[in-house]
Amino acid sequence: MRSPDRGVRRLAAGGYWRRKMAGLRFRCGIGGLFKVPATQQRRSRAYSVSQDFAEVLRKPKRQLTKLVFPLQELERQLAPDTRPSLHLQLFEPSLEDIARADDLFTATDRHRIEYLSSAVRLEHAPDLLRPEVCFIGRSNVGKSSLIKALFSLAPEVEVRVSKTPGHTKKMNFFKVGKYFTMVDMPGYGYRAPEDFVDMVETYLKERRNLMRTFLLVDSAVGIQKTDNIAIEMCEEFALPYVELLLCPW
Numbered sequence: 001m002r003s004p005d006r007g008v009r010r011l012a013a014g015g016y017w018r019r020k021m022a023g024l025r026f027r028c029g030i031g032g033l034f035k036v037p038a039t040q041q042r043r044s045r046a047y048s049v050s051q052d053f054a055e056v057l058r059k060p061k062r063q064l065t066k067l068v069f070p071l072q073e074l075e076r077q078l079a080p081d082t083r084p085s086l087h088l089q090l091f092e093p094s095l096e097d098i099a100r101a102d103d104l105f106t107a108t109d110r111h112r113i114e115y116l117s118s119a120v121r122l123e124h125a126p127d128l129l130r131p132e133v134c135f136i137g138r139s140n141v142g143k144s145s146l147i148k149a150l151f152s153l154a155p156e157v158e159v160r161v162s163k164t165p166g167h168t169k170k171m172n173f174f175k176v177g178k179y180f181t182m183v184d185m186p187g188y189g190y191r192a193p194e195d196f197v198d199m200v201e202t203y204l205k206e207r208r209n210l211m212r213t214f215l216l217v218d219s220a221v222g223i224q225k226t227d228n229i230a231i232e233m234c235e236e237f238a239l240p241y242v243e244l245l246l247c248p249w
Helices: 016-021 051-057 061-068 071-076 096-106 143-150 196-206 225-236
Strands: 113-119 132-137 171-176 180-184 210-220 239-246
Touching: 051 061, 051 096, 132 143, 132 196, 132 225, 143 180, 171 196, 196 210, 196 225, 210 225
Parallel strands: 132 180, 132 210, 210 239
Antiparallel strands: 113 171, 171 180
16 A cells, blocks of 8 residues: 555655665665466456467476466475564466556557657656656666567557667656556666756655556566665655566566
């Protein structure tokens, strides 16, 4: 649940991120970890699927499992954790959930998926009532590439990606039909925008319709010091967030 006073709470001068980067110690513990619960209920509605996903569904069971449920194989490699405060739950959607998501990200005349606008300040962001989700992470971790992949069934939507760290300088807003808005945030760390704190931290702290923050982590290097700051900031602002581990393959 969102903290009732999160919109009016103010931290010490300079912003949470700037104070942390100035030399406060890094806490390695993740603390409370928000996870999206898997929905396993069967639905009566039939969802259309794209041609690519239909081809995946026709693959042999073992190959289908590795493609659609890769975490099942990863779960066997996870070390058990005895801390009662840490609740770890793998996200394993059903095939019907995946088909529904496939349908959600397919653009049609009645279900428009499009770029809306960009902003460098919260006051410049589009005034929208629909829920928002945002993607944050280190520079060049793959935020824009992930959003581009999500919009693969809406090829007319231009999502600019680059191998150069710090390519995204603004908050970019994308409309997903009448359901929600996705926000591609500038990366933190190397070559982050000079006004990153005023831009991103203010958005996270004060955006009223922000429902979920996805924090992307590079699996090749693991959680870095700047990632720990981002995790602590989400905890401090009482943001519902999910960590996404991006694999290079």
